[in-house]
Amino acid sequence: MVAVATPPRGATRKAEAPTAFGGYWRRNQLALAPWLFLAPGALFFALYVVAPILQSFQISLYEWDGLGAKEWVGLRNYAELWWDDAFWTSLRNNVIWLVLYLLAIPAGLFIALFLNQTVAGIRIYKSLFFFPFVISQVVVGLVFSWFYDPTFGLFNEILGVFGLGPIAVLGDPTFVTYGIIAAGLWPQTAYCMILYLTGLNAVDPEQIEAGRLDGARGWRMLWYVVLPQLRPATFIAFVVTIIGALRSFDLVSVMTAGGPFGESRVLAYYMFEVALSEYGFRMGYGAAIAVVLFAIMMIYIAFFLAKMYRDERGA
């Protein structure tokens, strides 16, 4: 980027018309311009994102089928959650998702280290390794449900080679959540990999050399010299992975629809089930589930914003 300190041609071409409005605008434009530019985007965002969050909080205090009159029930929806086994199953699965999804970070780092070479054709390899992230989660879900299929799935073919199986991963209450998470880890690992590949590109070669002179090799080099420099990449990998884990809806919906026996439900899916599927239109109860999910997410959002705030003050 060239930093030439003169405005491009055309910018000064025409003077503003000397009307009363023009005069007012010229005197105050520094104060008005930001709001003018902000208005369309901010209004849209307020209407479709900020206001709905507040409305959801409100709806969670009502019993409502989406059509008839709303009935005020106070905190009864939340009390009902306490006795709802499906809610606790979903919450438990969300915790499993959160913990296991984080495996995408070391896995992504591992693949990035493996691919951080300059042999012929490596760029194509990098792109192809990244490929799963670009595919929609719906297709990833379909691909993995066929992969796990007990009659023709490649997964059981491979188990068969070792004399194991067949296991109907998605039909088994104990394995089902892990099976779906494995499918989700596939694109997520690719995402973390690309973050780390970019990070590794920017690692300071002099520090590596200095580390080598000090006798650091392999693991010690990775831990003491490389990883500290990858901290920004790790931070982003954490943020996107946690958000991805809590947003897990598509895979559950496509692969199992929450089954078998509701054992693969997560909060995001259970909320949809309660509020919009054939199980009923309980908007208030659904909103209460969404509020719980939002509260969990808010912990991470607050953490992220706090970090951003510190960076902004530091800058």
Next chain:
Amino acid sequence: MFPTPVQKTSSVTRLSYQALLPVALVLWLLPLIAVAVFSIRPDADFANANYWGWPSSFSFAENYGAVFFRSDMPRYLLNSVLITVPTVIGAVGLACMTGFALGVYRFKANLAVFFVFVAGNFVPFQILMVPVRELTLDLGLYDTKTGLVLFHVAFQAGFCTLFMRNFIRALPRELIEAARVEGVSEIRIFWYVVLPLMRPAIAALSVLIFTFVWNDYFWAIVLTQGVDTQPVTAGITAFNSQYRAAYHLMSAGSIVAALPPVLMFFLMQRHFIAGLTLGAVK
């Protein structure tokens, strides 16, 4: 460079590395390769349980022909395009302005407004679901592409603003100051000074938003239903129930549905990765 470049190691290491690369890639893409193989098998192979043997014939043209000419797939693809393209234009357009406002001007509420955009971008969709569905119904836009586009534009504006604002922050401020000294109005500064410099950010964001919106499934099933409006992510489930147990067709359908963002990625790779890894390097 870390790890040590293979060129500096023994020839055994180097050769085994180069042999390992394709093996690792095949293992990594195995589930996808399986689907690709399924998609060119004939119907008969599935009837005879010949899942993993050599295909009895190659039915590439037949299977993909069925997807394109004897199913609703082209319709769903068109819907996806008609939803995705306006969203990209709308969200990126709005974010050019919001990003400019938050990146260039120092005013009291700046950081607070910015943080609302950032936080809103991370909330779970479910907290928005009931009210956004109500709003769309009230506007008479339920089950229309417009309704879906309006929501996507608003939601993606959050991420785009985060991106644009940080990009504009990194531009040289002297340019803007110099223009102001010359008496250039703020609107002209935006249009003639800043916007031309934002081209790489606009490109990166466009590819990213295209992929995000194309791949959306949740909002598609919340705000639309049926073949006239639903994008391909939602359409594929209808397609699959139409061709239940016809795995060769379902595989071909999935590949077709997944292809546009993949093409976008390979054509615009540099922009795509630049967008995705923003902030991964200090």
